[in-house]
Amino acid sequence: MKILDIALKDMTRSFRSMFALIFMFVIPLLVPVMFYFMFGNIARNDQAFELPVTTVVIVNLDQGSPEFQQAMANFPGGMQADSLGGLVVSVLESQDFADLIQVSRAADPETARAAVDQQQAGVAILLPADFSAQFSTLEGQAVIEFYQDPTLTIGPGIVKSILKQFMDSISGAKIAVNVTMTETGTTDPALIGQVVGKYMASQPQGDPTATLLNIQSPVQMEPARNPILGIVGMVMGAMLIFYAYYTGVATALGILHEDEQHTLPRLFTTPTSPSSILTGKFLGVLLTVTAQVIILLIAARLIFQVNWGNWQAITLMCACIILNAAAFGIFINSLLKSSKQGGVVFGGVLTLTTWVGAMPIFLGFAGNTNPTVNTISLTVPQGWIVRMLMDGANSASLNQILFSALVTLAWTLIFFIVGIWRFQRRYA
């Protein structure tokens, strides 16, 4: 009964502190909210992937060439332009790509490059004066300068992909002409025009991806899951783990506070054994972390619709978080000489161990699948819990999760035994 009294007193004290409440509930929910808005472009209306619109500034200095105009006369309808540069501009400005690129024009390369440098545009496409002329000569090579902001990746990648696809279709026509001339020895303009016409007519209509590729999703991947909920779920999981450990350490810090305020030595003068007092303190930490974890799980489910996996896995993971965070709190505080050292523990030990443990989550966002990092993350108990979280989200079997749970429990046992032993020795 005395154990329970001590535990409930500590828990009540934690929940009465506005500071504790903010760190237990507000910040762990605030960070996933930020991520939700950050990655809002990834999935809206369930599955649609919204690509960013890239601002492109074009400088078309192409002066055209009589040869090019003659060649263009052989193109089937719809692809008429005075110069190759004009053709490129008309394609990029077409409504087909209006959702992906926003095109503006500049008079000279310096202005266009300056627009990219000043972040008014992501890409500058520079078409030189001899663009058509180079393309029209037999051995010539037309060069487009693609000047991009080096800090951008996605937008310029999309623009380049569009540009290359179009350039490939034009280049293909010229290659066809060159090969015909080489293989047949002809220079007859009428025959060359016929080749160009046939080549253009043979191009597949519609989306080339649908015509040439049979795209399949890996069947072993969970289908139709909103990616943003996956990201937010993982971030929420990382926050849940970090702040559960924070609560474990902060609540256990109460032992040192009580010692410094001399209420703990007074408690030792009562007919309550030191082991009962320490057990009560541990139970207080355990109850506080339990309440926090349950509230955060429910809040994440209701606010972000986080799918935590099957109930056995999530129960096991929560039990491991609660027990390990509480034991970790007791252990870490047993190493401290005074509560003043608590800040270093919160800022240093806790943050670093959790972030090392949560590295696989953030590596996953970055597309890094380096196994070394996964191994490093398992050097801290938080890493094993993160592994349980990720396995649970990937619908791993209970046996796979069970192994991580056993390792976490082993850590818990070590923390608990060492922590309680040190406290007992201190207050003996």
Add this chain to the structure above:
Amino acid sequence: MKNILDITFKDLLELTRNRMTFLFFLIMPIAFTLLFGFAFSGVGKAPEDPRLPVGFINQDGSQLSQELTTLLEGSTVFRLVEDPETTTADLEKQIADKDLAAAILIPAGYGDAALSENPVKLTIIIDASTLSGMTVQSDILMAVNRLMNAVRTAQIVSNVSGDLSVFDAAVTETLAAWQNPPIRVADTTTAPVEASPSSNAGAFSHTAPGMMLQFAIAGLLTAAQVLVTERKSRCLQRLLTTATSRARILLGHYFAIVLLLLAQFLLLILFGQLFLKLDYLRQAGATLLVALTTALCIGALGLLIGVLAKSEEQAIMFSLIPMFILSALGGAWVPLEITGPTFSAIGHVSPVAWALDGFENIIARGLGFSSVLIPAAALLGYAVLFFTLAAWRFRISEER
């Protein structure tokens, strides 16, 4: 002036005696820069071939499938991983486990069908919702497109010449021509970035300044606590009874925070320059201007927090919550480029975004001094705003 400097030195002494200051201002940003840099740079992957691994099965023994294999092998985006023992199910599992970015399956009869009216499609197994998946798909499409163009060209040449025997030679010649296509897209960027390929701009140019700024704000909790402690110990009230004006007291505290932040920035900039190969010193004047205006801005925010906080706990809360909001909003965690359009648009409400612009203009974009003037002006504007608010709050506070 002496009064101001006395307060500044007292604060600095107090702050440098606190181990937390070093933890937040130096150790944490370095640790997190390395962690995030490690994550985003892919350090530790096979350095000999950084291309994305793509599983490959060729069930077709034709000449055209061999040509396609050669085209795919030439990709700069992905590398083919071929294992005769691998099945389609194995590949699917490896993609699901993220061991492979995608898989390509050339079905039996692909080469023969390519010559007919109804060519067979190339099968690719891919998670097209990821950025790497989209990039790989685009490059595969380019290779297939070139192969089909070669086939069509050879058919046209055979047809025009009336000689079917030229078909194979035409295919080979067409594919060879793609090695040096008639139109080439030449990638360029700013001259300093092109001139220094050894710089580590890609890996750390975002995370290093991002973490530096995040922990500069987090570190305000120690600086703000100095003011709180001074108020709680009634030291501030006693100070106000002296001839030292309110403005001088405030400036004294402000200079201490600014000097501490500036020292932090300079040390981390030096760390970045020496160990992360980030070329801050290429434009030393510009770097100093951004560091100074950022220190003035974040220092003023720290002053405001110190004036507003009534207890040490409030000082921690008032520092860490802005840290989370301003860092995330300003793009310190994830570049604003890949965030949603709304988030990206409002990102520059955060001074962190302006400071990042300033530092990235130097180390990532390789731009000159003039490129940091607008970010510096914006940061100075925020500094004035925060300082004015702090001065106003201090004036109307209970210490009057």
